[in-house]
Structures are given as structure tokens and as C-alpha cells.
Amino acid sequence: MIAEAVAVAFWVMLPAYIPNNAAVLAGGGAPIDGGRTRDGRRLLGDGKTWRGTLVGTLAGALVALALNLLHDPAVSVSGFALPLFPPAAILSLPLGAMLGDVTASFLKRRTGRERGAAFPVVDQLDFVVGAFVLTLVVAPAWLLGVLTLPVLAVVLVLTPLLHLGTNAGAYLLGLKDEPY
Ligand code: CTP
Numbered sequence: 001m002i003a004e005a006v007a008v009a010f011w012v013m014l015p016a017y018i019p020n021n022a023a024v025l026a027g028g029g030a031p032i033d034g035g036r037t038r039d040g041r042r043l044l045g046d047g048k049t050w051r052g053t054l055v056g057t058l059a060g061a062l063v064a065l066a067l068n069l070l071h072d073p074a075v076s077v078s079g080f081a082l083p084l085f086p087p088a089a090i091l092s093l094p095l096g097a098m099l100g101d102v103t104a105s106f107l108k109r110r111t112g113r114e115r116g117a118a119f120p121v122v123d124q125l126d127f128v129v130g131a132f133v134l135t136l137v138v139a140p141a142w143l144l145g146v147l148t149l150p151v152l153a154v155v156l157v158l159t160p161l162l163h164l165g166t167n168a169g170a171y172l173l174g175l176k177d178e179p180y
């Protein structure tokens with residue numbers, strides 16, 4: 001039961017997990033906010049770039065496409081079929097993840113946090129909330145069908161752990177400026 005929920009959670013969320021990491025690798029170039037400020041603080045900051053957002057979204061969509069190719073309806077984890085991603089979700093999971101991260105940066109700047117400052121809980125779940133909200137808009141039946149309560153519970157527990165783990169790894173590899 002738990003193993004199946006973990007398998008489904010990881011499968012469904014992978015297209016939303018990849019974008020942040022791809023953005024770290026691809027980041028740089030023009031910031032989305034064009035340097036604009038509000039009340040003396042940047043709208044988003046230099047950590048949210050067009051290139052990072054675009055490459056992150058594309059990387060997540062490619063992962064969803066790859067999972068669809070790997071998908072085999074005959075293969076299931078103890079009767080738990082791993083879902084196919086409909087076209088709308090192929091885009092909404094990674095794009096929603098990136099928009100969630102951008103929204104969090106907006107909130108960070110409004111609350112006086114500089115670029116790179118930690119915002120516990122928000123940092124670990126912004127992309128999950130963004131991916132869910134956008135997917136609820138464009139593919140509600142699909143999302144509500146795959147996100148059973150056990151799967152949702154696993155996502156909420158697993159995501160912060162995975163996020164902290166990959167970011168600590170990226171920091172140790174010198175790819176990221178902060179370990180969170
Ligand atoms: N990045 C990007 N575009 C995005 C998201 C991330 O270019 N939409 C890149 C940036 O180089 C960024 C790095 O990935 O510095 C790490 O992402 P993140 O931790 O989200 O950004 P921070 O620099 O910590 O900025 P913020 O405080 O606004 O989250």
C-alpha cells in the first residue's frame with residue numbers, strides 16, 4: 001500500500017520535480033522582472049530568469065513525455081497502474097511548478113527576503129502547489145483521479161525530503177549557492 005503510493009507519487013510528480021533542478025543548471029541571463037522594483041525591492045529578483053523558467057518547463061515536459069513512452073498499461077505496482085500523462089498535464093505540471101517557484105520569490109521579496117534567503121516550507125512546497133493548482137485548472141478529472149489521499153500524503157512528506165536532499169547535493173557539487 002505505502003510502496004504503491006510512493007511509486008505513483010514519484011511518477012506523477014517527477015515532471016514537477018525536474019524543472020527546479022534544470023533551472024539551476026540553465027539559469028542566468030535576463031531576469032523575468034527586468035530589474036523592476038516595488039517599494040525598493042525587486043519584483044522577483046535575479047534568481048528568476050526567462051532561460052531558467054523556459055528550460056525548466058521544457059525539461060519537465062520532456063520527462064512527462066518520456067514517462068508516457070515508458071508507460072505500459074500491463075505493468076502495474078501491485079495492481080496500482082501508473083498513469084499516463086494527458087497533454088494538458090504534460091505542460092501544466094512543469095509550468096505550474098515554475099510558476100509556483102516564481103510566486104514564492106515574489107512573496108519572498110515582499111516580505112523582505114533577499115535573493116537566496118531561506119523561506120522554510122514555502123521553498124520546499126511552492127512548486128508542488130503551483131503544479132497542482134495549474135493542473136487542477138487544465139486537467140481536473142485526471143489530477144483528482146490519480147491523487148488519492150495516500151498518494152497526496154506521500155507527496156507532501158516525500159517532496160520536502162527530496163527537495164532538501166537534491167539541493168544539498170547541488171550545493172556540494174558547486175551548482176547552487178545555498179544548500180536549501
Ligand atoms: N533559476 C532561474 N529561473 C527560475 C528558477 C531558478 O534561472 N525560474 C536559477 C537561478 O540561477 C537561481 C537558481 O536557479 O539562482 C536557484 O533557484 P532558486 O533557489 O529558486 O532561486 P534563488 O536564487 O534562491 O532566488 P529566490 O530567493 O528568489 O528563490
Ligand code: MG
Pocket residue numbers: 116117178180
Ligand atoms: Mg534558493
Ligand code: K
Pocket residue numbers: 101104123
Ligand atoms: K525556490
